[in-house]
Amino acid sequence: MPDSAALPATATPITLVSALEERAFNAWPAHQTVFHQGWVFRLAGGYTKRANSVNALVPGAPFDGVREAAAALYARHGLPAVFRISPLAPAAADQALADAGYQHFDPSLVLHRALTPGVSAKPDGRNVVRTSPSPAWLEGFAAANGVAPHHRNLHRSILDAIAHPTGYALQNDARGHAVGFGLAVLERGAVGLYDLAVAPEHRRSGRGRALVQALLDWAVQAGATSAYLQVRAQNLPALRLYESMGFRAAYGYHYRVPG
Structure with a gap:
């Protein structure tokens, strides 16, 4: 491959x-x-x-x-x-x-986009990237992304099953409350971005960009040379954000669900 x-x-x-x-x-x-x-x-x-x-x-x-x-x-x-x-x-x-x-x-x-080895942004103290999810990350992501209580253990079990290196980005507000979340998974030079979420009251304030950048910086330091993510086609604000950060469409997909 x-x-x-x-x-x-x-x-x-x-x-x-x-x-x-x-x-x-x-x-x-x-x-x-x-x-x-x-x-x-x-x-x-x-x-x-x-x-x-x-x-x-x-x-x-x-x-x-x-x-x-x-x-x-x-x-x-x-x-x-x-x-x-x-x-x-x-x-x-x-x-x-x-x-x-x-x-x-x-x-x-x-x-999908290429990454330049050794080139990363100036560290942002609001964003901390760790290799495993903290309780604040798990609880905050579930709340920000509307994960139903009966699905939270399933979400955690999927995270626990990831075999490749992971980076969990946690972003705090001025009061130290967790308000931004993201996951990066690195495999064979390519990093995938998942579980990107910002608490509703903190959206459209630049936090999403900072989260993505923190994960890309972590990935570059870990040796990544490209990045990818998935986004719903109708999510125009997210598409504009990712395109402004150098991402371009590689391909599309859709689902077919029973009628």
Whole structure:
């Protein structure tokens, strides 16, 4: 698998898609994975669509029988069969799901940028990056991102299962209260940014930019040469922020959910 850092951030070759998809699966691990004819069925108790969806692993993998197998497996676990359609999935799969009544949902973009080794911003004392989540990080993120109480243990279990190096950014306000949160996962030169959240009353004040920059600085110091993240296509403020920080769209994906 080519390292995504060696590929141009402005291009969208299938090798870049495969490299970023593979890293993202590792960065946000499911509790259980089932491999099926070039597809992977991921299950994590229903917390987040990424960890509880069917994804293509092999470009153009055949779709014959996949929908039926996924529906049976997810039903066994009390979950809907949600499909995440990336450029690795054949067009026929998306059409077959549409024909079966699966609804198009949550179109998103994967953004990507290069990082310059040794170049980082001046440290910002408001942001602290640690290699494990503190109680303040866990509790504050759950509150800021609206994680339901019954999903908080599932969220923690996913974090605990991440095998690669992690950086947890915690941002405090002037009174020392935790108000900003972010997670970076580093694998083979590429850092993925996840769980970016700012408490509602502190949004649109530059805190999001500072969080992202703190995580990128941590990643550069750890040897990263590229970065990626996912964002909902309709989240225009976030898109503008990330683009202003050098991120560019690598590819898009969407979900198909049972009607």
